[in-house]
Amino acid sequence: MRTFLRDNGLVLFFGTIFLLALAGQAVAGFHALNDDQVADGAAPVTFATYLTSSDFGADVAENWQSEYLQFALYILATVHLVQRGSPESKPVGKAGTESDEDQQIGAHAGHESPAPARTGSPWLWWYSNSLGLTMGLIFLGSWTAQAVAGRAAYNAAQLRSFQDPLGLGEYLASPDFWSRTLQNWQSEFLAILSMALLAIYLRQRGSPESKPVGAAHSTTGVEG
Amino acid sequence: MKAQLALFVALLVFVGSGLAYVIALGLLHR
Numbered sequence A: 001m002r003t004f005l006r007d008n009g010l011v012l013f014f015g016t017i018f019l020l021a022l023a024g025q026a027v028a029g030f031h032a033l034n035d036d037q038v039a040d041g042a043a044p045v046t047f048a049t050y051l052t053s054s055d056f057g058a059d060v061a062e063n064w065q066s067e068y069l070q071f072a073l074y075i076l077a078t079v080h081l082v083q084r085g086s087p088e089s090k091p092v093g094k095a096g097t098e099s100d101e102d103q104q105i106g107a108h109a110g111h112e113s114p115a116p117a118r119t120g121s122p123w124l125w126w127y128s129n130s131l132g133l134t135m136g137l138i139f140l141g142s143w144t145a146q147a148v149a150g151r152a153a154y155n156a157a158q159l160r161s162f163q164d165p166l167g168l169g170e171y172l173a174s175p176d177f178w179s180r181t182l183q184n185w186q187s188e189f190l191a192i193l194s195m196a197l198l199a200i201y202l203r204q205r206g207s208p209e210s211k212p213v214g215a216a217h218s219t220t221g222v223e224g
Numbered sequence B: 001m002k003a004q005l006a007l008f009v010a011l012l013v014f015v016g017s018g019l020a021y022v023i024a025l026g027l028l029h030r
Helices: A002-007 A009-039 A047-051 A054-080 A115-119 A124-128 A130-160 A168-172 A175-201 B002-029
Strands: none
Touching (some): A002 B002, A009 A054, A054 A130, A054 A175, A054 B002, A115 A124
């Protein structure tokens, strides 16, 4: 048990604070919705009703999509783009998908290499891109969920104020959809930009996200 | 690496179910 906790500390720590934050979001979102209900002269909803509402679903999905977009873009952009001085970047001359030797594929694979890398099977292309594809797929799924649930939540508010509901196509062109989307995207892009740039000159001793404390500012692609 | 594989699968199942749940909510409430 102790070994399990030690070996999986990162996942268990972030899994725990994720569930706590999601529960907190549910409780706070429930109270915020009921404040609005009371202000509109409508009856308050129960917690179970809130958890099964499209308001809650859209609020969760809009944040998920932006996080998965952030990682998908970061994974793909760092294949081809470099940032001199950043530990998040590859060394300046290594931009691109690299050689089979660098990537331990085919004749360069070891005994413990995953099967597609050893055998060069038709699955190799998919396996070689599986991290970016999976992040991208979850991004598209989350963005779809945001659109479908966001439209339902938007239409419920429209009907409460005796206005016309929108079809899915109309909702996808609406300010509500793009406001929810872009307010999340801008913060993710700023966070990535900050990470790539701040880690050129700043250090966090012991963190693999940082260069070693004594590494030169000009060192690129070395993690501490 | 069995524990890591179990966590990996659990994450994909959780995220996939969460998205299916939100999409279902949206479709039911439209």
